[in-house]
Amino acid sequence: MMQHFPVLAVMVLFLGAFLVEIFGSKSRLTRNIIALAAASLSFVFIAALVKPVMIDGQIISYWMGNWTPVEGYAIGIGYEIDQLNLFFALLVVLTFLLSGIYSIRYMEKDRHLGHYYTLYLMLSGGVLGLVLTGDMFNMFVMVEIMTFAAVALTAFRNNGRGALEAAFKYLVIGSIGSSMTLTGIALLYMQCHTLSMAQISAMLAKGLSPTGIMALALIFIGFGVKSFIVPFHAPAADAYAAAPTSISMIFSGMVNKAGVYGMIRIVYTVFQAMDLEPMSLLLVFLGTITMFIGVTMALAQHDFKRLLAFHSISQIGYVITAVGLGTALGITGGLFHAMNHTLFKGLLFLCAGAVLYRTGTTDLDKLGGLSKKMPKTAICFLVGAFSISGLPPFNGFASKWMVYQATYSKAVETGNFAYALVTVIAVVVSVMTLASFIKVTQAVFFGQLPESCENVTEVPLSMRIPMWIMSALCIFGGVCYGFVNKYLLAPATEAAINVSRYIDVMMGDGYAASYGVVDMTVAPAGFSYWDPLVWLVLFIVVLLAFCIVIVTGRNTRGEVLEAKPELVDPKYDTFFSGEESMHSHVGGSDLFWGFRTDWKGYFDFMQGMHSGIVNDYAIWAVTATGCAALFMFLFIH
Amino acid sequence: MIIVNYIASVLLIVLGLYTICFKKHLIKIVIGMGIIDYGINLLLVSIGFNDGGTAPIYSMSDLLNGVSATFFVDPVPQALTLTSIVIGACVDAMALALVIMIYRKYKSVNADDVRRLRG
Amino acid sequence: MKLKKGIKEKNIIVKCAADKFLPFAVVFGLYIIMFGTISPGGGFQGGVLVASAALLIYLGYGYDAARNSIDPEVTRVNEAMGATLYVCLALLGLAVGANFCRNVFYQNGAIGDMISAGTITFMGYAVGYKVLTGVGFLLMLMLSLLAPDGDEGEGEEQ
Numbered sequence: 001m002m003q004h005f006p007v008l009a010v011m012v013l014f015l016g017a018f019l020v021e022i023f024g025s026k027s028r029l030t031r032n033i034i035a036l037a038a039a040s041l042s043f044v045f046i047a048a049l050v051k052p053v054m055i056d057g058q059i060i061s062y063w064m065g066n067w068t069p070v071e072g073y074a075i076g077i078g079y080e081i082d083q084l085n086l087f088f089a090l091l092v093v094l095t096f097l098l099s100g101i102y103s104i105r106y107m108e109k110d111r112h113l114g115h116y117y118t119l120y121l122m123l124s125g126g127v128l129g130l131v132l133t134g135d136m137f138n139m140f141v142m143v144e145i146m147t148f149a150a151v152a153l154t155a156f157r158n159n160g161r162g163a164l165e166a167a168f169k170y171l172v173i174g175s176i177g178s179s180m181t182l183t184g185i186a187l188l189y190m191q192c193h194t195l196s197m198a199q200i201s202a203m204l205a206k207g208l209s210p211t212g213i214m215a216l217a218l219i220f221i222g223f224g225v226k227s228f229i230v231p232f233h234a235p236a237a238d239a240y241a242a243a244p245t246s247i248s249m250i251f252s253g254m255v256n257k258a259g260v261y262g263m264i265r266i267v268y269t270v271f272q273a274m275d276l277e278p279m280s281l282l283l284v285f286l287g288t289i290t291m292f293i294g295v296t297m298a299l300a301q302h303d304f305k306r307l308l309a310f311h312s313i314s315q316i317g318y319v320i321t322a323v324g325l326g327t328a329l330g331i332t333g334g335l336f337h338a339m340n341h342t343l344f345k346g347l348l349f350l351c352a353g354a355v356l357y358r359t360g361t362t363d364l365d366k367l368g369g370l371s372k373k374m375p376k377t378a379i380c381f382l383v384g385a386f387s388i389s390g391l392p393p394f395n396g397f398a399s400k401w402m403v404y405q406a407t408y409s410k411a412v413e414t415g416n417f418a419y420a421l422v423t424v425i426a427v428v429v430s431v432m433t434l435a436s437f438i439k440v441t442q443a444v445f446f447g448q449l450p451e452s453c454e455n456v457t458e459v460p461l462s463m464r465i466p467m468w469i470m471s472a473l474c475i476f477g478g479v480c481y482g483f484v485n486k487y488l489l490a491p492a493t494e495a496a497i498n499v500s501r502y503i504d505v506m507m508g509d510g511y512a513a514s515y516g517v518v519d520m521t522v523a524p525a526g527f528s529y530w531d532p533l534v535w536l537v538l539f540i541v542v543l544l545a546f547c548i549v550i551v552t553g554r555n556t557r558g559e560v561l562e563a564k565p566e567l568v569d570p571k572y573d574t575f576f577s578g579e580e581s582m583h584s585h586v587g588g589s590d591l592f593w594g595f596r597t598d599w600k601g602y603f604d605f606m607q608g609m610h611s612g613i614v615n616d617y618a619i620w621a622v623t624a625t626g627c628a629a630l631f632m633f634l635f636i637h
Numbered sequence: 638m639i640i641v642n643y644i645a646s647v648l649l650i651v652l653g654l655y656t657i658c659f660k661k662h663l664i665k666i667v668i669g670m671g672i673i674d675y676g677i678n679l680l681l682v683s684i685g686f687n688d689g690g691t692a693p694i695y696s697m698s699d700l701l702n703g704v705s706a707t708f709f710v711d712p713v714p715q716a717l718t719l720t721s722i723v724i725g726a727c728v729d730a731m732a733l734a735l736v737i738m739i740y741r742k743y744k745s746v747n748a749d750d751v752r753r754l755r756g
Numbered sequence: 757m758k759l760k761k762g763i764k765e766k767n768i769i770v771k772c773a774a775d776k777f778l779p780f781a782v783v784f785g786l787y788i789i790m791f792g793t794i795s796p797g798g799g800f801q802g803g804v805l806v807a808s809a810a811l812l813i814y815l816g817y818g819y820d821a822a823r824n825s826i827d828p829e830v831t832r833v834n835e836a837m838g839a840t841l842y843v844c845l846a847l848l849g850l851a852v853g854a855n856f857c858r859n860v861f862y863q864n865g866a867i868g869d870m871i872s873a874g875t876i877t878f879m880g881y882a883v884g885y886k887v888l889t890g891v892g893f894l895l896m897l898m899l900s901l902l903a904p905d906g907d908e909g910e911g912e913e914q
Contacts, residue, residue, distance in 0.1 A: 612752030
């Protein structure tokens with residue numbers, strides 16, 4: 001019975017989408033019940049698989065229609081659930097369940113909500129099918145379902161500012177990516193005459209022919225477009241800002257991770273390309289420039305959600321860098337950071353949505369001082385902001401620390417100076433992330449309250465529950481990282497590396513050995529003297545010392561002189577500044593103007609490149625594809 | 638191995654990419670997306686060709702005489718192409734709907750005017 | 757056909773051609789759907805042929821006649837019903853004890869009959885029904901933008 005659960009988890013979502021279409025246009029209650037029931041049932045099915053797959057170490061192999069392989073040749077569509085699939089499936093399922101709970105109150109003022117819930121369930125079903133499947137063409141079809149639902153949801157509030165053009169740009173660039181993926185799959189079929197990932201990886205074990213290299217380049221770029229790494233990141237910034245916030249949370253939490261999962265599966269399992277040095281260099285290079293460009297563009301933004309979108313792009317850069325190193329510590333760090341990114345970025349987007357729901361604007365120059373009116377939202381936002389900047393004791397610290405350790409160990413092992421430079425860039429980007437979030441927190445939650453926000457109150461309870469759940473998981477991941485490592489990360493890392501077990505489960509024992517599949521040899525990951533707990537204790541000691549110094553020092557702040565009325569002469573009026581009752585509002589985007597002015601050339605160039613014209617973004621995508629294919633042909637043989 | 642088909646499909650894909658990258662009218666960009674899809678469909682169908690094979694259907698005379706092995710072309714790429722044609726039709730429909738709504742809101746279909754989100 | 761008051765009369769040649777082609781399109785499309793497992797064709801191809809009836813009515817009689825014969829709300833609900841039927845047929849395999857999408861009763865019927873392939877035949881019918889209603893709805897939505905003034909469609913997205 002348990003082997004049917006993965007397919008049922010995906011099908012119940014699609015069935016829910018069709019039922020909402022039939023019954024949901026009349027009554028609001030029916031619609032909400034069907035959507036939440038489908039999401040919860042899917043969550044229960046996936047959660048029931050944790051014990052057999054993650055803890056006991058089984059792998060579930062399922063051929064649709066009982067079409068098992070005939071004479072060593074795979075002819076059916078196979079679903080294979082090993083620990084790496086289940087890791088990403090848990091993230092996906094948690095994200096869309098919380099988004100469904102959040103959108104009950106958040107979307108209540110919109111019209112055509114039947115269409116919204118249908119699209120939301122189709123998007124979730126598409127992403128869940130993508131991470132659970134073991135067949136190449138099925139993966140492509142799920143990618144297409146995901147893209148369509150995402151584009152339609154971006155343009156959902158079509159009276160909003162820029163929603164339609166964001167959806168159009170997302171569709172054009174996403175369609176280029178999907179076409180690349182399909183061309184790659186066609187070339188792969190030409191080479192192997194089968195579509196099952198297990199059999200393809202056995203056949204490609206000996207080496208890659210030129211067709212194989214071209215297929216690798218195309219499919220890799222296709223999944224790169226879906227996960228929005230740097231030459232393809234421009235539609236992401238528009239789409240995350242224009243979509244309704246419960247959907248932005250799904251984009252940054254699930255759709256990105258589906259692209260990352262696709263890249264890991266293609267590079268590690270199907271092509272076994274991680275042993276090749278140029279592939280590793282390409283991934284680390286793309287990850288590093290993604291990190292850097294994401295965070296510097298974020299410092300120059302005026303809009304709350306667009307800023308969060310650029311930070312999302314930057315954190316995916318961390319994940320790609322860590323995964324691209326090819327060591328076990330790197331994969332563990334990358335997967336841990338992917339999990340943490342879903343949690344804290346989802347939390348940040350939910351808080352942004354709460355602010356938008358109550359005040360009606362996301363412009364940083366018009367908000368301010370909301371912590372007096374929305375205290376619980378402010379606390380959750382602070383938890384998220386500290387997590388993303390990498391401060392202990394939150395989960396961002398543990399995973400970023402692991403990423404620094406991974407890059408530095410690789411630099412020490414191979415003696416290549418470039419990896420140490422990557423570590424330095426990663427730390428600098430982390431500092432700039434902290435700077436950017438100080439700016440946002442000051443602009444939105446602290447500071448003066450403008451008059452337009454006088455009547456703002458706290459958000460309703462069903463919107464606060466997902467925020468609390470995510471904050472709790474952030475703190476839990478930061479404090480109990482050993483538990484997370486043992487039960488979730490170590491099995492997933494081992495599954496990504498152990499290719500021959502993946503093939504043997506699907507195709508029969510001994511199949512992998514007959515084709516000469518050799519597993520990657522990597523040392524297991526451990527913590528040693530880089531243990532985050534040591535640094536957490538150090539941080540707490542330093543914090544205590546700081547507080548003691550502040551409290552016991554003398555307060556020598558200068559006093560302010562008041563001008564006594566009888567001494568005032570009209571000729572001195574020009575030297576007294578400010579009026580007591582006037583409200584002067586410091587715009588949020590004006591902080592760090594000094595940094596922006598110093599780097600004026602860089603910022604003008606980058607903001608000119610993000611011109612908003614869809615042809616420019618398409619030219620970047622095509623150029624990047626060409627360069628990647630050329631690079632791979634020159635250096636891999 | 639039909640060389641002409643492969644060359645034609647690569648030409649179509651490159652033409653489609655050129656149209657998306659360099660044409661400014663939004664409907665031309667949508668047509669470019671369609672041309673890329675047609676090129677890929679041609680590539681997919683040509684992959685399954687076996688020289689001298691017939692259509693992958695059993696005829697009644699084969700079945701009544703008990704003949705069970707005839708030399709077919711590969712049926713799997715034909716199924717993949719069918720799926721891809723459907724997906725291409727849906728992409729074109731959605732893109733055209735978006736272009737219509739953009740025209741109503743922005744009063745222009747030039748890509749240089751549709752750029753309120755930038756920077 | 758007697759038109760309602762206020763509808764402009766279209767060109768007589770176009771109207772006659774639409775009259776002649778309409779039953780042919782519908783019947784041929786249904787034939788391709790129904791015999792999908794034993795001859796070339798199947799659900800998608802036949803469904804698109806039947807859905808072209810919407811275009812033929814629009815070309816021959818104008819937007820109002822097309823709107824009256826194909827009601828968008830009913831069509832939309834029917835599309836979802838076709839999709840639900842497909843998923844339920846695929847779940848039939850689970851009820852028998854095999855995997856998902858299993859072909860369940862394919863031993864009935866001789867080779868060459870219409871209903872001889874088991875669940876696949878009915879899945880083909882479900883897909884054909886879904887595509888016919890789905891593409892018909894899509895065509896009506898696009899045509900509503902060309903409606904004469906005073907009857908501007910909502911133009912909402914799919």
